[in-house]
Amino acid sequence: MDAINGLAMGFSVLFTPENLYFCFLGSLVGTLVGVLPGIGPLAALALLLPVTFQLAPVAGLGMLCAIFYGAMYGGSTTSILVNIPGEAASVVTALDGHAMARQGRAGSALGIAAIGSFIAGTISLVALTFFSPLLASVAISFGPPENFGLMVLGLVSTLYMIGGSKVKGVLMIALGFLAATVGMDIVNGQDRFTLNNVNLAGGIEILSVVIGLYGLSEILTNCETIVKNQLLAEKIRGLWPSFKDWKASWKPMMRGSFLGFFLGLVPGGGPVTASFVSYTLEKRLAKNPERFGNGAIEGVAGPEAANNAAVSGGMIPLFTLGIPGNAVTALLLGALVIQGVQPGPTFITQRPDLFWGVVASMYVGNVFLLLLNLPLIGLWVQCLRVPYRVLFPLILLLAIVGTYSANKNVFDLWVMLGFGVVGYILRKLQYEFSPFLIAFVLAPMLEQSLRQSMVMSPHGMFIFAERPIAACLIGISLILAVLVFRQRKLNQPGGDI
Amino acid sequence: MKLIHSFIGAIAAVATATAVAQVSPNVAKLKPKDFPTQSIEYTVVYPAGGGMDLTARQLGKFAEQVSGDKILVNNRTGGAGMVGHTYLATQAKPDGYTVGILANLVWGDAMLRGKDKWSLSNLETIAYINSDALAWVAATKGPFAGKSAKEIVQTAKDKPGTVRVAIVPGSMWEYLIDQIEAATGAKFLRVPFQGGKPGVVALLGGNVDIAQGFYGEFESYLQADQVKPIAVASASRLGNMKDVATFNEIFGTKDIVWNIIRLAVVPKGTPADRKAYLAATINAAVRTPALAAEFAKLGAYTDPLLTNPATAAAELDKMAQAERAFYVKTGRLK
Numbered sequence: 121m122d123a124i125n126g127l128a129m130g131f132s133v134l135f136t137p138e139n140l141y142f143c144f145l146g147s148l149v150g151t152l153v154g155v156l157p158g159i160g161p162l163a164a165l166a167l168l169l170p171v172t173f174q175l176a177p178v179a180g181l182g183m184l185c186a187i188f189y190g191a192m193y194g195g196s197t198t199s200i201l202v203n204i205p206g207e208a209a210s211v212v213t214a215l216d217g218h219a220m221a222r223q224g225r226a227g228s229a230l231g232i233a234a235i236g237s238f239i240a241g242t243i244s245l246v247a248l249t250f251f252s253p254l255l256a257s258v259a260i261s262f263g264p265p266e267n268f269g270l271m272v273l274g275l276v277s278t279l280y281m282i283g284g285s286k287v288k289g290v291l292m293i294a295l296g297f298l299a300a301t302v303g304m305d306i307v308n309g310q311d312r313f314t315l316n317n318v319n320l321a322g323g324i325e326i327l328s329v330v331i332g333l334y335g336l337s338e339i340l341t342n343c344e345t346i347v348k349n350q351l352l353a354e355k356i357r358g359l360w361p362s363f364k365d366w367k368a369s370w371k372p373m374m375r376g377s378f379l380g381f382f383l384g385l386v387p388g389g390g391p392v393t394a395s396f397v398s399y400t401l402e403k404r405l406a407k408n409p410e411r412f413g414n415g416a417i418e419g420v421a422g423p424e425a426a427n428n429a430a431v432s433g434g435m436i437p438l439f440t441l442g443i444p445g446n447a448v449t450a451l452l453l454g455a456l457v458i459q460g461v462q463p464g465p466t467f468i469t470q471r472p473d474l475f476w477g478v479v480a481s482m483y484v485g486n487v488f489l490l491l492l493n494l495p496l497i498g499l500w501v502q503c504l505r506v507p508y509r510v511l512f513p514l515i516l517l518l519a520i521v522g523t524y525s526a527n528k529n530v531f532d533l534w535v536m537l538g539f540g541v542v543g544y545i546l547r548k549l550q551y552e553f554s555p556f557l558i559a560f561v562l563a564p565m566l567e568q569s570l571r572q573s574m575v576m577s578p579h580g581m582f583i584f585a586e587r588p589i590a591a592c593l594i595g596i597s598l599i600l601a602v603l604v605f606r607q608r609k610l611n612q613p614g615g616d617i
Numbered sequence: 618m619k620l621i622h623s624f625i626g627a628i629a630a631v632a633t634a635t636a637v638a639q640v641s642p643n644v645a646k647l648k649p650k651d652f653p654t655q656s657i658e659y660t661v662v663y664p665a666g667g668g669m670d671l672t673a674r675q676l677g678k679f680a681e682q683v684s685g686d687k688i689l690v691n692n693r694t695g696g697a698g699m700v701g702h703t704y705l706a707t708q709a710k711p712d713g714y715t716v717g718i719l720a721n722l723v724w725g726d727a728m729l730r731g732k733d734k735w736s737l738s739n740l741e742t743i744a745y746i747n748s749d750a751l752a753w754v755a756a757t758k759g760p761f762a763g764k765s766a767k768e769i770v771q772t773a774k775d776k777p778g779t780v781r782v783a784i785v786p787g788s789m790w791e792y793l794i795d796q797i798e799a800a801t802g803a804k805f806l807r808v809p810f811q812g813g814k815p816g817v818v819a820l821l822g823g824n825v826d827i828a829q830g831f832y833g834e835f836e837s838y839l840q841a842d843q844v845k846p847i848a849v850a851s852a853s854r855l856g857n858m859k860d861v862a863t864f865n866e867i868f869g870t871k872d873i874v875w876n877i878i879r880l881a882v883v884p885k886g887t888p889a890d891r892k893a894y895l896a897a898t899i900n901a902a903v904r905t906p907a908l909a910a911e912f913a914k915l916g917a918y919t920d921p922l923l924t925n926p927a928t929a930a931a932e933l934d935k936m937a938q939a940e941r942a943f944y945v946k947t948g949r950l951k
Contacts, residue, residue: 166665166692173678263824264808304697307809309787318703318734321696387818442837443818447664454666457833458674460914464837527694568811575808576781576824
C-alpha cells in the first residue's frame with residue numbers, strides 16, 4: 121500500500137494555491153498549443169522552461185507535464201474541424217474525425233476525443249501509480265532487436281490501415297523511407313542525400329513535413345472548393361456524443377488506453393506510434409471495417425485514448441530510469457535536473473514528495489482538462505462558421521510561425537512549402553499521407569535498431585528469433601501481413617488494388 | 618498565439634519578480650555605454666533539456682544576476698550541432714548580442730566538416746565555462762561485473778570482436794576506442810548509438826558490455842549501484858571519481874584524453890569592448906559559488922589549466938592542435 125500512502129502525500133504536497141494555479145495554467149497552455157497547428161508541446165515547453173527555475177519543483181514540473189498531455193487533448197480539435205492536425209499524434213484522428221465533422225457530427229467527435237483522453241489519462245495514471253517500478257524493467261528490456269520488432273509491427277499496421285489502393289499505400293511508405301534517409305548516417309556519420317546543404321545534415325524536420333503535407337495542402341485544396349465547403353457549418357447536429365456513440369466508443373477507449381500506455385513505456389513507442397497502432401487495431405476488430413475513413417467514431421475514440429495514455433506511459437522510464445523516450449520528455453528531464461533532481465532508480469526514494477506531487481498533479485490536470493475542454497466544444501464548433509477566407513489565412517500564419525519557431529531556421533519554411541505543394545498534387549492523385557508520415561517517423565529508429573542488432577548479433581538475423589519479445593512482435597507482424605494479403609485477395613473481384 | 622504570449626508574459630513577470638539582481642562591480646566597470654540595449658542571445662546547438670542546454674541556461678541565469686542584462690537561450694539544432702555551428706560562424710551578426718555556448722566538439726566540426734565554408738578562425742573564444750570527461754562504465758551484474766578496464770581490454774584482445782562497446786559514430790566516443798585498440802591491440806565490437814545516454818541504458822539492459830558517458834549521464838545508476846565507472850579519459854583523476862584511474866595511467870599512454878570543454882564564443886569581428894564585457898560577465902558568473910555547485914550537480918569539473926583567462930587561449934589552442942594531430946594521424950584529415 122506504499123503507492124496509496126505516496127499518492128496521499130502527493131496530494132497533500134500539491135494542494136497549495138500556487139501548485140494548483142500552475143497546474144491549471146499548464147492545462148490551458150497545453151490545450152492552446154495543441155489546438156494551434158504548428159505550435160507543438162516542444163516549443164511551448166522550451167519557452168516556459170526558464171520560468172520553472174523560479175517556481176517550486178512541483179509547480180514547475182506539474183505545469184510542464186500538463187502542457188504535454190494538454191496538447192494531446194487539444195491536438196484533436198483542428199484535426200476534426202478542418203482536417204489539419206495540431207500535432208503529429210493527431211494525424212490519425214483527422215481520418216474519421218473530420219469525416220464526422222463533414223456529416224455534422226463535429227460535436228460528437230470532439231466530445232469523444234476529450235472524454236477518451238480523460239479516461240485514458242486516468243487509467244494510465246493508475247497504472248503508473250501502482251506499477252512504476254515493475255514496468256520500468258519492461259522498458260529496459262527493450263534493446264535494439266525488440267525495438268526493431270516494434271517498428272516492423274508499426275509499419276505493417278500502417279499497411280493494414282490503408283483505406284484505398286494498397287499499391288499507392290506501399291508507394292507512400294517507400295517514399296516516407298526515402299525522405300527519412302536524408303541526413304547523417306547513424307552508423308558511420310556520413311552525409312546522405314544532403315546535396316551539400318548543411319540544413320539537410322540533420323534530416324528533414326518532421327514538423328515541416330506534417331504542416332506542409334496536411335495543413336498547407338488542405339488549405340490549397342479548399343481554395344478551389346471554397347464555396348461548396350461552407351455547407352459544413354449549416355448542419356451541425358448536437359454537440360454531445362449520443363448513446364449510440366458511447367456504446368461504440370467505450371471498448372476502443374479501453375483498448376486504446378492499454379495499448380497507448382504500453383507503447384508509451386517502451387523506447388521506440390510514443391504518442392504518434394500509439395495512435396497509429398490503435399487505429400489499426402480498431403479497424404481490425406470492427407465488424408464492418410469499410411466504415412473507417414468515413415466517420416467511424418471508433419477511429420477517433422481509440423487513437424485519442426492511445427496518444428494520451430502514451431504520454432503517461434512515457435513518464436515511467438523518465439522518472440524511474442531517467443530515460444527520455446522523445447524530445448518532449450528529454451526536456452522534462454532537463455527541467456528535473458535543473459531542480460536538482462537526477463531522475464533514475466533512486467528518484468522515488470530520494471524525493472518522494474516531488475515524484476508523488478507530480479503524479480498527483482497529473483490526476484488533477486486531467487480533471488482540469490476535461491472541465492476546460494467540454495465547454496469549449498461549443499465554441500470550437502462555432503469556429504466552423506468562421507468563413508474560410510478568414511480562417512485559412514489565420515491557420516496559414518500560425519503554421520508558418522510554428523514551423524519557424526521550432527528551430528528558428530528559414531530553411532524549414534521552404535521545406536514546409538515544398539511538402540505543401542507535393543501534398544496538394546498527391547491529394548489530386550488520391551494518395552493517402554498517413555503511410556508516408558508513419559514510415560517517415562519510424563524509419564530512423566527502424567534503421568538504427570536493425571543495424572545495431574546486426575552488429576550485436578553473432579548469428580545474423582537469428583537474433584530476432586533468439587529474443588522472445590522480438591520474436592513475438594515480428595510474429596504478430598507476419599500474421600498481420602498475411603491478413604493484409606488476404607484482404608487484398610478478397611477485394612480483388614472488382615476491388616481497388 | 619497572442620493569448621499564449623500574454624500568458625507566458627504573465628508567468629514570466631511573476632517569476633522574475635522573485636529574482637533579485639546583484640550587479641558585480643567588476644562587470645559594471647567594463648560595461649560599454651551603448652551595450653546592451655536589448656536581450657543577449659545564448660545560442661546552443663543541441664536540443665533543449667540536454668547537458669549543453671542546461672549549462673547555458675544555468676549560466677544565463679547567473680550571468681543575468683551579475684550583469685543585470687536580459688539573457689535568452691536559443692536552441693539552433695540539427696545535424697548533430699553542425700547547423701548551429703555554421704550559423705554562428707557564417708550568419709550571426711558580430712554585434713555582441715549573439716554568444717555561442719559551445720562544446721569543443723565545434724573543433725571537430727570545423728576541421729572535418731566545415732569544408733571550405735567556415736573554420737575555427739570565424740569564431741573567437743571569449744571564456745571557459747567547465748569540462749566533462751568521457752568515462753568507461755561497466756554493469757555491476759553480468760559477465761564483466763567487478764572486472765577492471767585492463768581485464769576487459771585483455772578479453773577484447775584474447776577474443777577479438779566479442780566485447781560490445783557503445784559508441785557514437787564520428788565523434789570522441791569512437792576516437793577513444795580507436796586509440797585504445799591502437800595502444801593495446803584489442804578489438805571491440807562497436808554498437809552505434811545516438812549519444813552517450815542511450816548507450817548507458819543499453820548497458821543496463823545487457824545489450825552492450827561497456828558504455829561510455831559523462832558523469833552526469835550515469836550518476837543516478839551509480840548511486841543505485843547498477844553501474845560502475847572503470848576508467849576516465851581525462852588528463853588527471855577527477856574530483857567526483859577519485860578512485861577511477863585515467864586511461865593513460867592504465868595503459869601507460871599519454872594522449873588518451875577526450876574531454877568536453879564548454880566555451881563561450883562570439884562571431885569574429887565582435888567589437889573589443891563588448892567582447893571584454895561579455896567575457897567579464899561570464900567569468901563572474903562562473904565564479905559564483907552557487908553556479909559552481911549547480912555545475913557540480915551536472916557532473917562537470919573545472920580544468921585548472923583553463924581557469925586563468927590570460928593563458929587559457931594558448932592552452933585551448935594546444936588542445937585543438939592535439940585533436941588535429943589525431944585526425945591527421947588516423948587519416949581523417951589531410
